[in-house]
Amino acid sequence: MGAPATAPRVRQVVEAAVTGAGLLLDGLEVAGSGRSTVVRVVVDLVDDDAGTLDLDRVGDVTRAVSDALDAADVLPGAYTLEVGSPGAERPLTAARHWRRAQGRTVVVRLTDGRTLSGRLEQVADGDAPSLVVVPVTAPGKGRRPVQGAPVTLAWDDVRGARVQVDLAAVRDDETDDDAGPRDGAGRG
Numbered sequence: 803m804g805a806p807a808t809a810p811r812v813r814q815v816v817e818a819a820v821t822g823a824g825l826l827l828d829g830l831e832v833a834g835s836g837r838s839t840v841v842r843v844v845v846d847l848v849d850d851d852a853g854t855l856d857l858d859r860v861g862d863v864t865r866a867v868s869d870a871l872d873a874a875d876v877l878p879g880a881y882t883l884e885v886g887s888p889g890a891e892r893p894l895t896a897a898r899h900w901r902r903a904q905g906r907t908v909v910v911r912l913t914d915g916r917t918l919s920g921r922l923e924q925v926a927d928g929d930a931p932s933l934v935v936v937p938v939t940a941p942g943k944g945r946r947p948v949q950g951a952p953v954t955l956a957w958d959d960v961r962g963a964r965v966q967v968d969l970a971a972v973r974d975d976e977t978d979d980d981a982g983p984r985d986g987a988g989r990g
Contacts, residue, residue: 811876812841819870820845823863825855828888832877839881843867846888849898855887894963900925900933903965910935910955910963919966923952930957 812832820827820843829844845863847855864885871877894900894908903922910918910933924934937950 811874812871815870815874815876816841816843816867819866820863823859823866824848824851825859825863836878837880839877839879841867841871841877841881841883843883843885844888845885847902849901860885860887890967891964894965897925897929897931897957900931900963907938907966907968908935908963909966911961912955913959913961918953918955920950920953932956933960 809832813827813830816830817827823845825845826848827843828846829842831840831842833840833842843863845855845860847853853859864883867885868883871881871883888899892899892903894903900922904925906922907920908922912918918935918937919939920935920937922933923936926932933955934952935955936952938947939950940947
């Protein structure tokens, strides 16, 4: 972390800029000093934002944070600013993360050592909500995944969890489309 006296002031300036841009400050790190100072900012959507955190919004908040840091002059000299999102396979550490992930595939590590993978179907209200996950197992190549009975989990039974990117759904959609090769090339 940067100098202890500047860290709270940097947080205050960055948080105000991020909030002003309509986003939520999810993480902040100030590392190094002098010309090698790096400010890493992780932003996320606020709970009631139904939009997406696309490159345009990240670019807008990056400019807002940069302008705010420069105007407040809280970091002496030059610094490198890195702004990003929590990522596609974000850890689920807060109730708001779980709510945003509803309908997506999650991998949950339980306190008893078991792991549960499936679609997050329901998240109750509150800061420590119960969760309903529908287990999904892949029986093998070329076969459709099999859904199990919904499992209700207590918040205290979860040791850790993260969203899992499910490319099988994309592949299934592509096999139904006669639009040409599937090499990842963009379409015109």
